[in-house]
Amino acid sequence: MANILKIEHLFKNYGSVEILKDINVEIEQGDFLVLVGPSGCGKSTLLNCIAGLEPISGGSLHIGGQDMTAVSPKDRDIAMVFQSYALYPTMTVAKNITFGMKVRGVDQATQDKKLAHVAQQLQIENLLKRKPGQLSGGQRQRVAMGRALVRDPKLFLFDEPLSNLDAKLRVEMRTEIKQLHQRLGASMVYVTHDQIEAMTLATKIVVMKGGVIQQIGTPAEIYNRPANLFVADFMGSPAMNLIPAKARANGSGTDIQIAQDRGDPIVLTDTKNRDLPEDVILGVRPEDIGDAAMRSGAHMQEAECLIDIVEPAGADTYAVMQLGGKHVTARLHSETNAAPGNAQRLAFDLGKVSYFAPDTGLRLN
The missing domain is CATH 2.40.50.140 (Nucleic acid-binding proteins)
Known part of the structure; x- marks a missing residue:
């Protein structure tokens, strides 16, 4: 199966400060890759490099077999779900979801069809006429996911999408995201500092510390055969x-x-x-x-x-x-x-x- 994402010898510097150090990662179509590690380890910076929001200082990045190293974010065929939801407060849920399609000149019939399909998938049909200020945190996150889903991109990127939710809702939304991945067979890259979230969602986990990859593997490999003391201590609750x-x-x-x-x-x-x-x-x-x-x-x-x-x-x-x-x-x-x-x-x-x-x-x- 072809790689949907391939990162080779990626470095990211801010001046003389090295943030990401020789990152090598690849995933296949349909994989759910989770980047996990403590605050400041570089996982969100790596996600931004994949999205094209941050230029890389060295190495290469391919999406769907095409070199995206110097390609602008809008041309990478990706969709991103942010921690802050990033919804337009004056627009209805329906307009928030379809806005990107409208900007790209997608015809109204296609917009309506995709909106109906995504709203049904996420069970938000009854929310389409509301505005973000009338929604709960979990509902806003569903809308943010809906806006990404109508894109039907090569790659979905999630930047700690559940961190603003309470503990019970996090568990519920985690289950929804897992079901969504299984239904769509989509390729996803997901950032979290929560190792339980990583173990639950991922088909492949990248554990990071100080801008360096500590281990890459399936949840079972990471849990049962940690590569070093950091991974052993970080992954698992209670810890090893x-x-x-x-x-x-x-x-x-x-x-x-x-x-x-x-x-x-x-x-x-x-x-x-x-x-x-x-x-x-x-x-x-x-x-x-x-x-x-x-x-x-x-x-x-x-x-x-x-x-x-x-x-x-x-x-x-x-x-x-x-x-x-x-x-x-x-x-x-x-x-x-x-x-x-x-x-x-x-x-x-x-x-x-x-x-x-x-x-x-x-x-x-």
């Missing part, structure tokens, strides 16, 4: 536990020794990962630490851990302990008998752990 440990080879594998705040160190035997350096950072997701009585499997290793805090959370209970000088969270069943101040026998799934080098932060396994 990152525990300083000692690795020592034994006859059947590797002993992983972890200091406890009180009491003897715990020792877990990893039969899957060998040839680890002595000093490692053990990465383990909260869901991969559970009640020993309820877990079994070839890679399960059990240890007595002293529980500091218990946090009931409905279907789950989170238990927090001190391991390797760090707060470590285990995701237990709601019926657990874990209690603060008591030792609890927990099972660690060593078949799913990650190891990182303490000095470079890079993945070792």
